[in-house]
Amino acid sequence: MDFEVKGVAIDIDGTITHKDRSLNLTAVSAIRRLKVPVVLATGNISCYARTTAKLIGVSDIVICENGGIVRFEYDGEDIILGDIKKCVKAVEKLKEYFDITVLDSEYRKSEVCLRRTFELEKGREVLLNEGFDDVKLIDSGFAYHIIDAKVSKGSALRFIAKKLNIREKDFVAIGDSENDIDLLKTAGIGVAVANADKKLKDIADIITTKKDGEGVVEALEFLGLIA
Amino acid sequence: MDFEVKGVAIDIDGTITHKDRSLNLTAVSAIRRLKVPVVLATGNISCYARTTAKLIGVSDIVICENGGIVRFEYDGEDIILGDIKKCVKAVEKLKEYFDITVLDSEYRKSEVCLRRTFELEKGREVLLNEGFDDVKLIDSGFAYHIIDAKVSKGSALRFIAKKLNIREKDFVAIGDSENDIDLLKTAGIGVAVANADKKLKDIADIITTKKDGEGVVEALEFLGLIA
Numbered sequence: 354m355d356f357e358v359k360g361v362a363i364d365i366d367g368t369i370t371h372k373d374r375s376l377n378l379t380a381v382s383a384i385r386r387l388k389v390p391v392v393l394a395t396g397n398i399s400c401y402a403r404t405t406a407k408l409i410g411v412s413d414i415v416i417c418e419n420g421g422i423v424r425f426e427y428d429g430e431d432i433i434l435g436d437i438k439k440c441v442k443a444v445e446k447l448k449e450y451f452d453i454t455v456l457d458s459e460y461r462k463s464e465v466c467l468r469r470t471f472e473l474e475k476g477r478e479v480l481l482n483e484g485f486d487d488v489k490l491i492d493s494g495f496a497y498h499i500i501d502a503k504v505s506k507g508s509a510l511r512f513i514a515k516k517l518n519i520r521e522k523d524f525v526a527i528g529d530s531e532n533d534i535d536l537l538k539t540a541g542i543g544v545a546v547a548n549a550d551k552k553l554k555d556i557a558d559i560i561t562t563k564k565d566g567e568g569v570v571e572a573l574e575f576l577g578l579i580a
Numbered sequence: 581m582d583f584e585v586k587g588v589a590i591d592i593d594g595t596i597t598h599k600d601r602s603l604n605l606t607a608v609s610a611i612r613r614l615k616v617p618v619v620l621a622t623g624n625i626s627c628y629a630r631t632t633a634k635l636i637g638v639s640d641i642v643i644c645e646n647g648g649i650v651r652f653e654y655d656g657e658d659i660i661l662g663d664i665k666k667c668v669k670a671v672e673k674l675k676e677y678f679d680i681t682v683l684d685s686e687y688r689k690s691e692v693c694l695r696r697t698f699e700l701e702k703g704r705e706v707l708l709n710e711g712f713d714d715v716k717l718i719d720s721g722f723a724y725h726i727i728d729a730k731v732s733k734g735s736a737l738r739f740i741a742k743k744l745n746i747r748e749k750d751f752v753a754i755g756d757s758e759n760d761i762d763l764l765k766t767a768g769i770g771v772a773v774a775n776a777d778k779k780l781k782d783i784a785d786i787i788t789t790k791k792d793g794e795g796v797v798e799a800l801e802f803l804g805l806i807a
Contacts, residue, residue: 375636381603404628408602410601
């Protein structure tokens with residue numbers, strides 16, 4: 354390899370978890386052996402991300418709400434990068450077309466999370482036709498998310514890399530879903546696990562032969578990051 | 581044993597985690613093999629508890645905020661059993677005597693959590709002398725908590741047992757701290773791990789020889805709950 358890996362950014366659900374969202378313990382054990390900072394990157398809320406970081410036992414640096422929030426410390430503050438107001442307006446419009454169920458509304462600060470009750474492409478069409486170009490509708494595989502068009506897991510990684518004084522290209526990123534595309538593109542090496550969305554595999558540098566957590570271990574070994 | 585175990589209630593921090601609060605993976609793996617419902621019982625916030633339950637992969641039934649909140653479903657609602665107003669008043673009084681740092685205030689709904697910046701017994705003395713007998717000041721080993729005197733992890737277990745149509749005495753409870761005393765007393769069998777607070781060991785039916793997560797595995801094996 355022509356560069357030194359200085360950090361690893363890893364999606365949580367579907368990447369280091371089984372289908373039922375329980376942790377793959379082999380992956381956890383491998384991640385603990387990494388010698389570089391690990392940034393967990395999730396579409397889930399900040400409290401979910403910081404808890405997961407603590408329980409896995411990695412750095413407390415996390416990307417939450419698909420890049421709408423970053424955190425550097427367990428007891429620190431949410432740094433809010435996405436504008437939830439734009440997202441709320443877009444959801445109001447979607448409600449005119451579809452039966453909408455909002456999830457986790459109590460905790461979300463930068464985006465709106467929706468149950469997958471309508472066709473993704475149809476939702477996007479509505480937003481496009483109605484002129485909502487300041488938001489994106491994305492699918493984490495577990496829920497839909499309306500996020501500020503200015504943010505992504507990739508832009509959040511850039512924010513973190515800058516703060517850590519590392520180039521974002523010195524990161525390896527590992528994911529499974531469409532909402533990981535920008536993350537993998539932003540990092541120097543992008544890894545899609547075997548169960549990943551086709552769109553993510555299309556832009557990945559490495560596609561593992563094994564699924565979720567086993568795929569993470571496979572990639573970290575392949576890259577020489579763990580013995 | 582003269583009774584059938586129908587559920588296991590387990591504290592999180594210090595009981596199934598290492599000192600740095602990362603999960604003991606041997607304990608997680610053992611807990612996953614249990615054939616009875618597992619109730620996680622923590623002094624931490626509801627979002628921390630539900631995340632931990634999901635990542636461990638047990639039932640989504642959790643006791644949070646030292647019994648001030650219970651939840652039955654991951655996407656369900658917090659059932660608030662403790663009155664935070666009483667606790668806030670008590671904290672105002674403590675502020676007249678000590679340098680107080682409130683933790684997690686954004687998320688707590690039934691109690692107030694404080695950094696351990698003063699002597700526990702002195703705090704209790706103040707509350708006693710000032711007539712605050714409707715709250716308790718307890719120590720989870722990680723923080724102090726001012727909780728509604730009517731609630732405890734034990735009272736929350738009774739609430740859950742009733743809902744599940746199980747007797748609370750059919751539960752095994754495992755913990756490490758003072759805030760687990762009522763939990764262990766309420767359950768049919770109370771287990772203190774080797775690193776437990778002396779006060780907890782004093783009332784436990786079983787004290788494991790091993791610490792935290794290893795102690796949990798030892799107890800579950802001893803009780804014949806896992807092979």
